[in-house]
Amino acid sequence: MKATGIVRRIDDLGRVVIPKEIRRTMRIKDGEPLEIYVDREGEVILKKYSPITDLGQYAKEYADSLHEAIGYIVCIADRDEIIAVSGGFKKDLLKKPIGTVLEDIIQSAQAKTLQEEHSLTEDERVIFKSSVIAPIVTNDHAIGAVIITTNDDVQMGNLENKLAETAAVFLAKQMKD
DSSP states (O other): OOOOOOOOOOTTTSSOOOOHHHHHHHOEEEEEEEEEEEOOOEEEEEEEOOOOGGGGGHHHHHHHHHHHOSSEEEEEEEESSSSEEEEHHHOOOOOOOOOHHHHHHHTTTTEEEOOOOOOOOOSOSSOOOOEEEEEEETEEEEEEEEEEEEEOOOOOOOHHHHHHHHHHHHHHHHHHH
């Protein structure tokens, strides 16, 4: 664990303020939920809460099934990182922080087709030529996305868009159960 040198007091209501610099670095927005953990040494750990991460293996199996059906790379992301990958580039994408293009589409809560070169992650090492991105929306909040993508010279169309949107709606319904 890395020390920051920042000290905060707990107020009379038991609250502690997370400094703005840390919130910005960790991409924690106002009102965003955090999970609280206590380890064996008694340290309190705050972690960004991602309801999609709870789907874990289920999201991976869904991505695998969709990839088998259409042959394109399929990713599932939460608001911070890509949590499931099927069809290629797993080492370069899985558990990597999402890039601003993907973050903006998730934030907009509107499906989008990208037909120009782009990256899904922050490091931008893997470039895709065409993607369909459908945000996963539950309780009027976008919590992630289903991405169908390729680095081949292929135009994504209505079929891929409908498949990504259907997968996003299905995963959103699983979050409610």
